[in-house]
Amino acid sequence: MKKGLLIILSGPSGVGKGTVREKLFEDATLNLAYSISMTTRSPRPGEKNGREYFFVTKEEFEKKIEEGGLLEHAQFVGNYYGTPKAYVDQLLSEGKNVLLEIEVQGALQVMDKAPDALTIFLVPPTMEELEKRIRGRRTEEENIVQERLNKAAKEIATKDNYKHVVVNNTVEQAASEIAEIIKENIAQH
Numbered sequence: 001m002k003k004g005l006l007i008i009l010s011g012p013s014g015v016g017k018g019t020v021r022e023k024l025f026e027d028a029t030l031n032l033a034y035s036i037s038m039t040t041r042s043p044r045p046g047e048k049n050g051r052e053y054f055f056v057t058k059e060e061f062e063k064k065i066e067e068g069g070l071l072e073h074a075q076f077v078g079n080y081y082g083t084p085k086a087y088v089d090q091l092l093s094e095g096k097n098v099l100l101e102i103e104v105q106g107a108l109q110v111m112d113k114a115p116d117a118l119t120i121f122l123v124p125p126t127m128e129e130l131e132k133r134i135r136g137r138r139t140e141e142e143n144i145v146q147e148r149l150n151k152a153a154k155e156i157a158t159k160d161n162y163k164h165v166v167v168n169n170t171v172e173q174a175a176s177e178i179a180e181i182i183k184e185n186i187a188q189h
């Protein structure tokens with residue numbers, strides 16, 4: 001069977017990655033599968049272990065690194081995040097197009113290992129709108145919101161490392177632009 005396409009979606013915290021991703025997954029023709037990451041951050045209300053993330057301790061995460069079980073990993077605002085490798089390999093070999101929703105340091109590691117990966121960076125229409133979205137979500141304490149916003153400008157400065165940059169004006173528009181990019185790449189893959 002033909003191997004699936006590896007897709008990286010990055011963008012600053014609160015830009016709308018998760019929301020746009022949910023919309024993309026409504027389109028079955030894209031044949032997408034989501035890579036569930038491992039993290040040491042605490043679950044938000046409503047998040048479930050094994051669905052949004054595998055929530056683990058620092059010790060468990062470091063053991064996974066030592067075992068070579070992660071395709072990439074990085075620290076983001078005080079926590080570890082990483083992509084379990086075996087699951088991604090399995091999905092790709094099943095022909096699934098696998099979406100990694102990861103931050104920029106991890107994305108650069110994957111670009112090195114898999115230069116053919118389709119890479120997309122999602123940007124907010126303005127920094128004011130980004131701030132409105134991250135605050136509107138009400139999932140982080142004020143000091144964490146500040147740290148994430150400080151990080152956002154630095155992350156956006158790396159966007160030219162990605163093959164595509166998409167503005168998240170509306171969820172429908174951003175998801176449809178990304179769907180088109182994915183379809184083109186499936187056709188050429």
Ligand SMILES: Nc1nc2c(ncn2[C@@H]2O[C@H](COP(=O)(O)OP(=O)(O)O)[C@@H](O)[C@H]2O)c(=O)[nH]1
Binds near residue numbers: 105
């Ligand atoms: N490198 C890396 N980054 C990840 C991974 N999983 C999630 N992230 C990124 O870590 C950052 C923080 O994620 P999270 O705490 O869920 O906050 P959110 O993006 O605001 O919802 C985001 O940029 C995620 O895309 C991973 O496996 N590896």
Ligand SMILES: Nc1ncnc2c1ncn2[C@@H]1O[C@H](COP(=O)(O)OP(=O)(O)O)[C@@H](O)[C@H]1O
Binds near residue numbers: 012017133134168
């Ligand atoms: N295009 C958009 N317009 C307005 N609000 C949006 C848009 N996309 C996402 N949001 C809202 O912004 C907040 C952050 O979105 P989320 O998907 O959690 O971001 P991320 O996964 O990038 O951290 C959520 O409250 C979401 O409903």
